[in-house]
Amino acid sequence: MINDFSPINNFLNNSSFFYTIAIGMDSCYAYVSKNYDRNFEFTNGTLLGRHFSVTLHPEDVSICAAVGAQCFHAPGQLFAATLRKHDGRGGFVVTQWEMQAYFDEQGQPEGIYCMGYNITEFIDTQSRLDSAHHQLHEIGFIQSHLVRKPLANIIGLSNLISQESKDKGLTDLCLMLTASTTELDQVIKDISNKTDE
Template sequence: MDAYKKAISLLKDSTSFYTIAVNMAGEYFYVSQNYDDNFRVNFDTLLGKPFYSTLHEDDIKICEEVGAQCFAEPDKLFPATLRKHDGNGGYVITQWEIKAIMNENGQPEGVFCIGYNITKFMNTEEELLSARSEIEAANGKLSEIGFMQSHMVRKPVANIIGLIALLNTTQLNANAKNIAKMLDQSAKELDVMIKLMTDKTSDGN
């Protein structure tokens, strides 16, 4: 029991960490000033208030499950990620280490918790995941474009080149031969460009 009191004394003025203690009735019997300032919302103080008053309703069960683990193994710390009301209709994401408080007779008196705000970290992680999804989607579209260029666009170009070659085997006047030559050159240049673009989209993956 003395260990958690030492932790309270050490961190009571911390502006980075939150320290709280909850009794067996599920009420706060200690809250650090930093925690009270950030999460009391509509209360003057959280002292004596139910622990779930600060929580997202879906996270109450997490606290109950972790609390049971703490009492089953009172010498261990157990982690929990919990969403707390921010007072503006949203939530602050917090990370906690939780430990059972036992009296001199080995009976549970509550839990002691040390936590901190990880909202920025989680938001950054979500942004990175979103960016990765966008990149993967873009790569998928590039592959699709490459396939279309390789199979759907080059085929008619190849047909045009073939038709020009066939045309050149027939009797053409000088003007028609010149036109056929220019068409052949343009079609071959277009084929090379399409191949280069296809290779580029393939390299992008």
Template sequence: MTLPDNFLHIAEFLKSSNTFYTIAIGMDSTYGYVSKSYDVNFSTTSNTLAGQHFSVTLHPDDIAICEKGGAACFNDPDKLISVTLRKHDGRGGYIVTQWDMQAMFDKDGSPLGIFCLGYNITDFVESQDNLKDANLKLDEIHYIQSHEVRKPLANIMGLTEMLLSTNEPQDTATILPKLAQATKELDAIVHRLSN
């Protein structure tokens, strides 16, 4: 596939990029152009992906996302369409990639295909997931602190006040086991929070 000049300049500029992938998908849904970095990262053989169906690198659930993005390119040809797609990592898993794509036309205005510029966002997505998990844990800790910690702490404070205000040995004998129990409850909660 010969790229139109406006896309050819981008492909040439990024041809040795280790960060960005550039590809072009023809109207037959096959790779018409594949940058070296794309082949290195996603080809399952030593050969190029050029000429293969675009779906060979995709997670099966993301094929429809890609098709929908491609259709949107032709519905609004002056606009960049953004999609997030999972690509095979070559080890049985997937990496997450972000793509901007735009329709390509020949000099006569006939559709040629779609030009795509992508990059790996797996680390970013994993960081977001880790932050979500951390926030959930913080919410749980907050709930435990605001609800579960208050009961034994209030008991300890109240029983301590009672001890300080009594001179009766029988009151002290009644209060101390309750104080010990509240202390054990609080200690168990603190241990659970630290795990």
């Protein structure tokens, strides 16, 4: 029944972005696209006929088993899985997959057909964005709480000095100091509000 997928296999066989594979009921690769072999077969051979787990992070084998069971339980539906695959350099890439069970003419299960692509760059970018957002939130907290407190004290002290002083020159200086610190306080509030967005 793999031939039922031949149009899409032919279309995606030379894709640089997408992988197409089929896993038989024996848990071995029954079909692998060139791009999949190119990215995950590191002995210059093919993954065809090898156990599907050879490319996976060991912790992700159970994800495949669970999603495979879903596929057989709901024929005709696609199920998604995010899986880590060996990168050939001791690390892993993150891949996103959609899977569907396929059956023979008598309705007996033959395997799982899968189409996937590498999302490592997306995951890395998302992680950097999350980290940047966290840092902005920290900066906002520091500005809002740690910087504004002593600034508020300066504003209060300059107001007290201005009220208590009989010296017009000192009072004028305190008013200028209050105006400048109030302006700085508003700038800090504006920055803090932007980091919270």
